[in-house]
């Protein structure tokens with residue numbers, strides 16, 4: 322039987338969703354429309370006159386070597402964050418699965434980093450890696466590596482990858498742990514009797530059965546690395562040194578608010594929006610399907 | 615081919631549950647042993663200890679004369695069929711069966727030959743490409759069997775493999791498993807809570823209760839001479855009736871439920887003179903229109919099964935089940951004269967439920 326609520330007045334339902342609609346309109350639809358509009362104009366240096374230029378901003382964008390460079394490092398950054406946070410989380414979950422099986426204390430402790438704001442996670446890792454006072458930088462110097470994330474682009478990239486990964490590991494861990502506990506014990510036992518080593522059991526039985534979870538997490542982590550890491554970059558490297566960590570979300574801000582290139586920045590926003598739409602579509606297309614194997 | 619031997623096997627789980635206590639058990643080479651007992655009595659634990667999926671708290675497990683107590687499951691050369699089948703859901707039937715052979719580095723042509731041969735035995739030739747979720751319950755059951763057979767292990771272990779099937783398929787599969795085991799000549803341990811399965815499948819039966827072996831023997835031995843009241847009540851269907859009894863006249867006579875007396879065979883039970891005990895009578899051992907020793911009892915309920923008629927009669931304050939051959943014209947409210955052959959009575963001590971045998975004359 323279908324359960325339905327009927328309202329006396331026809332306007333009541335609209336009234337009830339009005340607040341949500343207003344928020345969506347003001348904070349999502351309106352800015353998105355603005356971005357589309359602004360991506361087709363240019364402003365003079367004082368912001369006094371605007372000119373409609375069609376797709377010129379996009380043309381300029383994709384012939385700008387700095388922007389292409391930004392795309393490249395964003396891909397590297399996202400791939401590194403997704404790969405390392407997923408593999409660390411999977412390793413932890415596989416170890417935890419043996420020990421806890423249901424105990425929620427560990428799970429609660431392990432989820433804490435996820436509750437931190439990206440900026441705070443960034444500051445934490447900035448301090449750890451600080452070339453003069455950071456404990457990790459100190460340890461690296463002890464083993465002969467002279468760490469300096471203010472001078473070396475590679476070091477700066479490692480820093481933001483570490484910070485972004487750390488924050489994401491706990492989230493992935495929880496999903497992996499839930500996925501692992503959903504796999505019947507008897508499957509692993511059957512494989513053990515079938516002569517598979519623990520390593521082999523993991524790769525031939527557990528990992529394939531986790532693939533729906535893994536796929537879901539890959540998409541979530543890519544979205545995170547692409548769009549949720551602004552605060553992190555802003556508090557640690559500010560895109561430097563020499564654009565080495567200027568990922569796409571950060572470049573939007575730099576070009577728009579620091580460089581005051583409103584048209585170019587808006588065009589970048591539109592590109593980012595397109596990427597979100599694409600990732601969401603992939604998510605819906607594949608992840609929503611119940612059985613993948 | 616191998617015999618299996620358990621010596622003083624004890625298992626205490628970390629939470630304090632003692633699932634098995636000093637179990638001694640021997641399964642001869644090529645024998646099919648069925649371990650039967652109510653749910654929670656430790657059947658799965660017993661099997662998992664033989665398989666090496668749990669570690670022992672005490673005792674030893676020997677397979678083919680080799681002490682395997684500390685060996686990994688893979689090194690024990692056994693195969694197990696799980697209650698939920700535990701088929702690998704992401705692999706097709708072929709790969710499910712080939713998995714164990716591949717892990718043991720069997721040459722590819724050999725794997726192919728054995729998988730196809732096994733599939734042929736089990737009638738799975740046309741399903742090799744299917745995933746487990748595309749199979750019916752009975753077919754999954756067969757694949758689980760196939761996965762065990764294909765490796766030709768020293769022993770098969772079965773953990774209630776038929777309990778997820780419907781009644782008809784269950785009867786069919788139990789015959790099939792039994793035939794297969796005979797044909798392959800592989801030693802087998804089969805656990806179940808179903809006494810009919812146990813009676814029909816086992817060369818030998820072991821009745822397990824609260825982590826102890828209560829009796830071991832052939833199905834008919836156990837049916838004819840149950841060692842305890844528990845075994846008597848558990849094996850046989852419909853279940854044995856239990857009545858109160860007292861030994862009288864120097865052990866020569868048994869007074870049943872203060873209603874009638876029976877002359878015991880041989881010299882009776884002189885040592886039990888004047889003592890109360892438990893009398894077990896199987897429903898199929900009652901006779902109608904018997905001798906002078908018969909009693910008239912009121913019929914409460916009649917269940918005609920066609921080839922057999924089950925009758926519930928009021929025996930003093932107790933309801934007693936009587937099973938008679940054929941269709942019999944009796945209706946509830948009737949009174950029927952019933953008698954029992956004294957040689958088919960089972961007497962159990964009241965204190966420890968142990969069987970008491972009459973002394974031969």
Ligand SMILES: Nc1ncnc2c1ncn2[C@@H]1O[C@H](COP(=O)(O)OP(=O)(O)O)[C@@H](O)[C@H]1O
Nearest residue numbers: 627629631633652653654655656657658659660
């Ligand atoms: N992993 C376990 N941890 C603690 N207790 C267990 C575990 N497995 C089984 N038990 C307990 O051991 C007893 C025997 O269980 P089991 O061997 O599964 O019985 P059966 O298979 O005959 O139903 C039960 O009381 C059960 O609760």
Ligand SMILES: [Mg+2]
Nearest residue numbers: 657658659774
């Ligand atoms: Mg069980």
